[in-house]
Amino acid sequence: EAGVTQFPSHSVIEKGQTVTLRCDPISGHDNLYWYRRVMGKEIKFLLHFVKESKQDESGMPNNRFLAERTGGTYSTLKVQPAELEDSGVYFCASSPGRALYNEQFFGPGTRLTVL
Amino acid sequence: AQKVTQAQTEISVVEKEDVTLDCVYETRDTTYYLFWYKQPPSGELVFLIRRNSFDEQNEISGRYSWNFQKSTSSFNFTITASQVVDSAVYFCALSEWDFGNEKLTFGTGTRLTIIP
Numbered sequence: 001e002a003g004v005t006q007f008p009s010h011s012v013i014e015k016g017q018t019v020t021l022r023c024d025p026i027s028g029h030d031n032l033y034w035y036r037r038v039m040g041k042e043i044k045f046l047l048h049f050v051k052e053s054k055q056d057e058s059g060m061p062n063n064r065f066l067a068e069r070t071g072g073t074y075s076t077l078k079v080q081p082a083e084l085e086d087s088g089v090y091f092c093a094s095s096p097g098r099a100l101y102n103e104q105f106f107g108p109g110t111r112l113t114v115l
Numbered sequence: 116a117q118k119v120t121q122a123q124t125e126i127s128v129v130e131k132e133d134v135t136l137d138c139v140y141e142t143r144d145t146t147y148y149l150f151w152y153k154q155p156p157s158g159e160l161v162f163l164i165r166r167n168s169f170d171e172q173n174e175i176s177g178r179y180s181w182n183f184q185k186s187t188s189s190f191n192f193t194i195t196a197s198q199v200v201d202s203a204v205y206f207c208a209l210s211e212w213d214f215g216n217e218k219l220t221f222g223t224g225t226r227l228t229i230i231p
Binding site for chain 1 (some may be wrong): 119150152157158159160161162165206208217218219220221222223224
């Protein structure tokens with residue numbers, strides 16, 4: 001069974017440009033999460049989808065970030081326009097259920113560098 | 116607010132030594148879960164263990180063991196007879212129950228280097 005995949009693995013863009021990150025969760029997993037790790041700090045929650053609905057987007061830093069999950073399958077996270085402080089590693093995770101104890105399966109992350 | 120503290124930023128030990136990674140958490144919830152994840156050089160986060168707040172029994176899995184103590188809000192991870200393959204960044208995380216939403220609150224991670 002394929003794990004969580006993310007594309008691209010690395011992205012280098014200039015300040016002011018737009019970048020779209022993609023996440024393909026494990027097939028059948030209704031729950032999809034985005035996290036971000038900036039500059040060796042803690043991994044921080046961004047948002048949570050249940051199928052195509054945004055269940056919790058309390059961690060989104062500002063309105064330059066837009067996440068979508070059309071059809072409840074893969075998800076995209078768009079940053080527009082990108083700023084220097086957006087640099088970091090963006091992780092996607094998925095889980096089969098919404099119970100408190102469900103393990104979240106993580107992808108390898110997308111390393112975003114904004115110059 | 117929930118918080119997870121991993122005070123050890125980096126640890127280096129010689130192969131075959133034992134090593135303990137510390138994790139201290141803060142939460143007001145009575146129901147919560149604690150996790151450890153391993154991030155090898157390949158980048159993905161690999162699940163190691165989940166422990167619920169009502170189960171304080173220690174757990175052992177091969178060379179790995181975990182010590183959960185609610186009295187000190189700690190969930191420490193010990194690797195016995197370390198191996199080079201154990202070199203990675205290890206994250207402790209807390210799962211909060213917030214109006215039915217689940218999200219993981221992570222610590223800053225501990226980079227473990229096993230010296231051959």
